[in-house]
Amino acid sequence: MNVVEMDNLKKKLDEIDIKLLDTLNERAKLVKEMIHHKKLQGLPAFDPVREREMLNHIAKNNQGPFAAETLQHIFKEIYKAGLELGENDNRKALLVSRRKKAEDTIVQVNKDSIGDGKQRLIAGPCSVESYEQTAKVAERLKEHGLTLLRGGAFKPRTSPYDFQGLGLDGLKILKRIADEYQLSVISEIVSPNDIETAEAYVDVIQIGARNMQNFELLKEAGQSRKPILLKRGLAATIEEFMNAAEYIISSGNENIILCERGIRTYERATRNTLDITAVPILKQETHLPVFVDVTHSTGRRDLLQPAAKAAMAVGADGLMAEVHPDPAVALSDQAQQMDLEQFDHFVSILKNFGLHTNKNE
Numbered sequence: 001m002n003v004v005e006m007d008n009l010k011k012k013l014d015e016i017d018i019k020l021l022d023t024l025n026e027r028a029k030l031v032k033e034m035i036h037h038k039k040l041q042g043l044p045a046f047d048p049v050r051e052r053e054m055l056n057h058i059a060k061n062n063q064g065p066f067a068a069e070t071l072q073h074i075f076k077e078i079y080k081a082g083l084e085l086g087e088n089d090n091r092k093a094l095l096v097s098r099r100k101k102a103e104d105t106i107v108q109v110n111k112d113s114i115g116d117g118k119q120r121l122i123a124g125p126c127s128v129e130s131y132e133q134t135a136k137v138a139e140r141l142k143e144h145g146l147t148l149l150r151g152g153a154f155k156p157r158t159s160p161y162d163f164q165g166l167g168l169d170g171l172k173i174l175k176r177i178a179d180e181y182q183l184s185v186i187s188e189i190v191s192p193n194d195i196e197t198a199e200a201y202v203d204v205i206q207i208g209a210r211n212m213q214n215f216e217l218l219k220e221a222g223q224s225r226k227p228i229l230l231k232r233g234l235a236a237t238i239e240e241f242m243n244a245a246e247y248i249i250s251s252g253n254e255n256i257i258l259c260e261r262g263i264r265t266y267e268r269a270t271r272n273t274l275d276i277t278a279v280p281i282l283k284q285e286t287h288l289p290v291f292v293d294v295t296h297s298t299g300r301r302d303l304l305q306p307a308a309k310a311a312m313a314v315g316a317d318g319l320m321a322e323v324h325p326d327p328a329v330a331l332s333d334q335a336q337q338m339d340l341e342q343f344d345h346f347v348s349i350l351k352n353f354g355l356h357t358n359k360n361e
């Protein structure tokens, strides 16, 4: 075969490819329509009996040179791709998705516009243990020009014998400190019954990793007037995380901050594995601000700074980190909280990296 003949053959193949392409897309449109109607009627999209009949039909009509099994394999992939088209459409249509709302959601927390492009830090002790302990941290935040204080009052602990938090008294301490130091406070709520009470004391309600799929809590948070910081579950996929946020938004509350906090993997060098690419994925797929909790994702003080830099580099809207005046005597998370000096160092390094504070406004 000479070069010209070869070129002609290539041209024919190109033409056939375009025909196949058009046919596949034409087919996909019909499948989408079919799946849409199946869903409206409450029927499952996947129909194995019908697929078996269709594959038999392909084999019966095959005149070669392809073997029937080869063609059946190709057609099975086509059916599968059609089903995935239906699934993707479903996900893209979520209220938290960019498809529904292209522009970034900005969550207003007093004077802070979370998600406005400035990278902020939420810091504070793991647990509120006393007024004095939390006030010491608040004072340091204030000195640095930081405005967002975290502190746990209701503590979901792995062991029922570990410190469970001060509960309502803890929230009262946070409120007092917020007023005295003009800070916004963030605290975790674990029961739907406490959401309304919490509104009087905190500026942002946190839903923790262990409760990411506590659907009753998510629905109640959706009815709250307060912004919600939703942490990713320890073994949750990004899709499950987005669906958890969807529970909140579909119940009426659009003020959601997503927080990646590491996922459980086989790796034991860190407490959890920081899924750093979750940040740009969530930024692309949703319109919500995304934070990274560097304390829980690493569980190691020596890794807080590199993890924070990585989070800022991939476009996180902010960070969360734990700091305690005397971590050695802390009632929770002794190994991972920074002391005040370490915190000073952490903040000054990150300020050079672009961290926003009132002092560099």
Ligand SMILES: O=C(O)C(=O)C[C@]1(C(=O)O)C=C[C@@H](O)C=C1
Pocket: 031, 034, 035, 045, 046, 047, 048, 050, 051, 078, 079, 080, 082, 083
């Ligand atoms: O024929 C149907 O019932 C369809 O929904 C279409 C279709 C297909 O791609 O052909 C899609 C999914 C089903 O599992 C079987 C067939």
